[in-house]
Amino acid sequence: MRIAIFGSGYVGLVTGACLADGGHHVTCIDVDRTRVDMLRSGGCPIWEPGLEDMIRANTAQGRLNFTDDAAEGLRDARVAFIAVGTPQSPDGSADLTYVDAVARDIGRLTENRLLIANKSTVPVGTAARVQDIVDDALSHRENRPTITVCSNPEFLKEGAAIQDFKHSERIVIGTSCPEDEQTMRDVYKPLNWQHEKILAMDVPSAELTKYAANAMLATKISFMNEIATIAEATGADVEKIRVGIGSDSRIGYPFLYAGAGYGGSCFPKDVAALAHTARTTGCQPRILDAVDAVNVTQKASLFRKLARAVPSLEGATVAVWGLAFKPKTDDVREAPSLDLVRSLIEAGANVRAYDPVAMETFRAALGRQADRVVFTGGNLDALTGADALAICTEWEEFRMFDPDRLASRMRGRVIVDGRNLYDPSRVAEGGFHYISVGRRE
Ligand code: NAD
Ligand code: UGA
Numbered sequence: 092m093r094i095a096i097f098g099s100g101y102v103g104l105v106t107g108a109c110l111a112d113g114g115h116h117v118t119c120i121d122v123d124r125t126r127v128d129m130l131r132s133g134g135c136p137i138w139e140p141g142l143e144d145m146i147r148a149n150t151a152q153g154r155l156n157f158t159d160d161a162a163e164g165l166r167d168a169r170v171a172f173i174a175v176g177t178p179q180s181p182d183g184s185a186d187l188t189y190v191d192a193v194a195r196d197i198g199r200l201t202e203n204r205l206l207i208a209n210k211s212t213v214p215v216g217t218a219a220r221v222q223d224i225v226d227d228a229l230s231h232r233e234n235r236p237t238i239t240v241c242s243n244p245e246f247l248k249e250g251a252a253i254q255d256f257k258h259s260e261r262i263v264i265g266t267s268c269p270e271d272e273q274t275m276r277d278v279y280k281p282l283n284w285q286h287e288k289i290l291a292m293d294v295p296s297a298e299l300t301k302y303a304a305n306a307m308l309a310t311k312i313s314f315m316n317e318i319a320t321i322a323e324a325t326g327a328d329v330e331k332i333r334v335g336i337g338s339d340s341r342i343g344y345p346f347l348y349a350g351a352g353y354g355g356s357c358f359p360k361d362v363a364a365l366a367h368t369a370r371t372t373g374c375q376p377r378i379l380d381a382v383d384a385v386n387v388t389q390k391a392s393l394f395r396k397l398a399r400a401v402p403s404l405e406g407a408t409v410a411v412w413g414l415a416f417k418p419k420t421d422d423v424r425e426a427p428s429l430d431l432v433r434s435l436i437e438a439g440a441n442v443r444a445y446d447p448v449a450m451e452t453f454r455a456a457l458g459r460q461a462d463r464v465v466f467t468g469g470n471l472d473a474l475t476g477a478d479a480l481a482i483c484t485e486w487e488e489f490r491m492f493d494p495d496r497l498a499s500r501m502r503g504r505v506i507v508d509g510r511n512l513y514d515p516s517r518v519a520e521g522g523f524h525y526i527s528v529g530r531r532e
Contacts, residue, residue, distance in 0.1 A: 092115050092116070092169050092170065092277060092278060093115070093116045093117075093118075093166075093167045093168045093169055094107075094110055094115050094116065094117045094118070094168060094169070094170050094171070094172065094278065095117075095118050095119075095120060095164045095165050095168040095170070095171040095172070096117060096118070096119045096120065096164075096171070096172045096174055097120050097121075097161070097164075097171065097172065097173050097174060097175055097193040097196075097197075098119075098120075098121060098173065098174035098175035098176070098189075098193075098211070099119045099120075099121035099123070099126055099127070099130060099136070099157065100137070100174065100175075100176065101137055101139065101247075101249055101252065101356075101422070102174040102210055102211075102245050102247065103119055103121070103172070103174035103175075103210075104119065104130075104135070104136075104137065104139075104142060104146065105139065105142060105247060105252040105253060105256050106172060106174060106210060106245070106256065107119040107146075107155060108142060108145040108146050108149055108155065108253070109145070109253060109256045109257055109282070110278065110281075111149035111152075111154040111155040112145060112148075112149055112154075112257075112281075113280075113281025113282060114154070114281055115154065115278070115281075116153075116154055117149075117154060117155050117156070118155075118156045118157070118158060118163070118164040118168070119155070119156070119157050119158075119164070120157075120158055120159065120160070120161050120164035120165075121157070121159060122159060123159070124159050127157045127158060127159045130146065130157040131157050133147055133150070137420075137421065137422070138420060138421035138448045138449075139249065139250070139252050139253070139419075139420065140250065140251075140252075140253070140419055141253045142252070142253060145253065161196040161197075161200055162200040165197065165200055165201050165202075165205070166202070167203065168201075168203075168205060169203075169204070169205065169206065169274065170205070170206045170207075170208055170274060170275075170278055171197055171201075171205055171206070171207050171208070172207075172208045172209075172210050172243070173190055173193050173194075173207060173208070173209045173210060173211050173221070174210045174211055174245070175189035175190060175192075175193055175211055176189055176211070176356075177189070177190060177211045177212055177213055177360075177364075178356075178360060179359070179360035179363050179364065182367060183363040183364060183366060183367040184214070184363075184364055184367040184368075184371075185212070185213060185214050185360070185364040185367075187213065187217065187220070189211075190209070190211055190213060190217065190221065191220075191221075191224055194207075194220075194221040194224035194225050194228075195224055195228055197225055197228075197238065198224060198225035198226070198227065198228025198229050198238070199228050199232075201236055201238055202234060202236060203236050204236055204237045204238075205236060205237075205238045205239075206238075206239055206240075206241060206271050206274050206275070207221060207225070207238065207239070207240045207241070208240075208241050208242075208243040208275060208278070209221060209240065209241070209242050209243060209244075210243050210244065210245045212244060212245075212301050212302070212305075212357065212361060212364075213242075213298060214298065214302075214364060214367075214368050215295045215298045215299050215368065216295070216298075217242075217298060218240045218241065218242050218265070218294045218298065219240075219294070221240045222238075222239070222240045225238050225240070226238075239266075239268060239271055241264060241265055241266035241268070241271050241272075241275060241294070241297075242263075242264070242265030242266070242294050242297035242298050243262075243263065243264055243265070243275060243297070244263055244265075244297060244298070244300060244301030245301075246259060246260075246261070246263075246301075246304060247259070249355070249417065249419070249420040249422055250417055250418060250419030250420045251419070256282075257282055258282075259282070259288060260288070261288050261289075261290050262279050262282070262283065262288045262289045262290065263290050263292065263297050263300055263301070264276075264289060264290070264291045264292070264297065265291075265292055265293060265294040265295070265296060265297020265298060266291070266293075266294060267293055267294065272291050275289075276289060301361075302361055302364065302365040302368075303365075305357055305358055305361040305362070306361065306362055306365050306379060306382070308346050308358065309353055309358040309361075309362050309382050309386070310378060310382050311346040311347060312346055312347075312348070312349075312350075312352075312353045312358075312386075313353075313381070313382040313383075313385040313386050313389070314385075315329065315333065315347050315348065315349045315529075316349050316350070316352065316385055316386070316389040316528075316529075317385050318332060318349065318529065319349035319528050319529025320529070322529040322530070323528075323529055323530070323531075326531060327529075328529070328530045328531065329349045329511075329528065329529025329530060330511060330529070330530060332529075333347045333348065333349070348510075348511075349511070349528045349529045350389075350427075350509055350510055350511070350528055351389065351390060351392070351393055351427035351431075351483055351509030351510065351528070352386045352387075352388075352389035352390035352392070352427050353386055354390070354416030354417070354424070354425040354426040354427050354429075355416045355417065355422065355424060355425055355426075356422065356424040356425065358386075358425075359383070359386070359425045360425075362379050362382055362383050362386075363383065365379055366379040366380055366383070390427045390430045391430060391434075392509075392528075393427060393430075393431045393481055393483065393507055393509045394430070394431050394434040394435065394438075396507045396526045397409065397431075397435075397479055397481060397505075397507050398438070399526075400479060400505045400507065400524060400526055401478055401479050401503065401505055404435065404438040404439065404440045405438060405439035405440065406439060406440070406441070407440050407441070407478040407479070407503075408440070408441040408442075408443060408476050408477045408478050408502070409435055409440050409441070409442055409443070409477060409478065409479050409480075409481055410443045410444075410445070410473040410474045410477040410479070410480045410481070410501070411428060411431065411432060411435075411442055411443070411444040411445070411473070411480075411481050411483060412445055412446075412470055412473065412480065412481070412482045412483065412484070412486075412489050413428060413445075413446055413482055413483040413484025413485070413486055413489065413510075414426060414428045414432075414444060414445075414446035414449045414450060414452075414453040414483065414484065415428075415446055415448065415449035415452075415453075415484050415486075416428075416484070417484065417485075418484055418485055418486045418487070420448075420449070421448045421449040421451070421452045422449070422452065423449050423452045423453045423456050424456075426449075426453075426456075426483070426484075427483050427509060428444075428446075428453065428483040428484065429453070429456060429457070431481060431483060432444065432453075432457065432460075432464060433457075433460065436460055436463045436464070441465070442463065442464045442465065443464075443465045443467055443472075443473045443474075443475065443476075443477060444464050444465070444466055444467070444473060445466070445467045445468075445469065445470050445472065445473040446484065446486070447486055447488060449484075450466045453466075454466065470488060470489065471496065471500055474497060474500035474501050475500050476500075476501075476502050477500070477501045477502060477503065478501070478502055478503035478505065479503050479505035479506070479507060480497070480501065480505070480506045480507070481506075481507045481508075481509070482506070482507070482508045482509055482510055482512060483509050483510070484510065485510040485512060489512060490512055492512070492513045492514075492517060492518060492521070494518070494520075494521025494522060494523065497521075497523070498521070498522065504522055504523045504524055505523070505524045505526070506518060506523050506524070506525050506526070507526045507527075508525065508526070508527040508528070509527075509528060510528075511527045511528050511529075511530065513525065513527070515527060515530055515531065515532075
């Protein structure tokens, strides 16, 4: 099948590469010419394990192409995915500017029968909105091919995106049209094996399922961060509590890690967008508001802990390990490290930062403030002369605690760990003041 995908970001590229790998002929369309050129020349604009190789292999086989020309991308396509960003608007709602622009392009340029599958995370009613925009564009044309819209939310995680896409636990398809459902079944045929993964439902339920899933996961995390705060105040250990409650199969282990607060391009904006939907429909998003409030406090906690342990941050040197919002990605959107580094710069501290892959994206996100940060070539280098070390991301290379190596580089003996990487008693034995999350100092 010929498939067009609008948006060559984390979701569009993974979807494109995996569907091409499954034998479809895919064209990825993006308005960013630099991005398209890079992809055409064998590069990959994002760091996602296995993605660059998969893109190269499928491009070489002629199954995967890239263009900034929407008409070319849509030629002979049977399905067009929308996988463009839906960032947070100032009022918390999802900004649908990019989705609307794609809908207009599709309505203007499509020549044949087309099914639009909306993969961007969008509020209930967006499939109908896209259909209206398409129909309006078609009404100004002589050739009016049949174009319909379905919802197909995406559940992949960055850092494990290919695995999640290829071996997803479910494929949600929202449509009330049997022909469109069958077309989507054909799209997913290469991935829908071993057992039935497709969950077909009505459009509003599919759209809301995506927000409900992210909001539930964010709720688990904020809940554990609140328990961590209570554990700190009472002398309990959140890691023991995590195992203690995760072993109850009704609760389960995943997404119970207290930490530096959730970041990324999705949980923060999706919790806000769902709360906005609730408010505008007369519902009170009490849990969602609390989930967000706990997260804001948690993201500020690393700086608060540092300021307590290093009384004069002005002129002090702080090493920051981990800039990405989670390991195995270069994505720094809403990363806890951004809040921490901005606060450290405001407090007059010298920051020496290191991340295995996210230093360039972090530099770009910080903008002019990046001049105030020294980016180092390795994790040990970041420690040179540091009064304290702050850990924001649980990359594997940070997991081994070696007090001698740390002490030989650092001036001070403070570690603020937002990811609970080390055994507190071992760190204390090594002569460090160790402040982690939800555990005794
Ligand atoms: P992204 O910012 O990485 O990529 C979006 C891409 O769309 C950019 O390359 C941009 O240039 C392009 N674009 C913008 N307007 C366009 C247009 N009119 N035509 C063609 N291309 C256009 O975004 P992302 O992280 O891939 O997220 C996309 C959507 O998927 C969002 O709604 C997000 O909430 C959702 N989602 C993301 C993830 C994730 O892990 N990142 C997972 C599931 C769902
Ligand atoms: C999340 C969801 O897990 C995906 O299912 C969803 O498709 C995606 O959002 C999306 O809609 O974009 P992602 O943001 O890539 O995926 O990464 P996660 O692994 O969920 O981590 C999100 C944040 O939560 C990270 O900052 C991570 O450190 C934090 N987290 C995660 C915790 O603090 N504790 C945990 O136990 C798990």
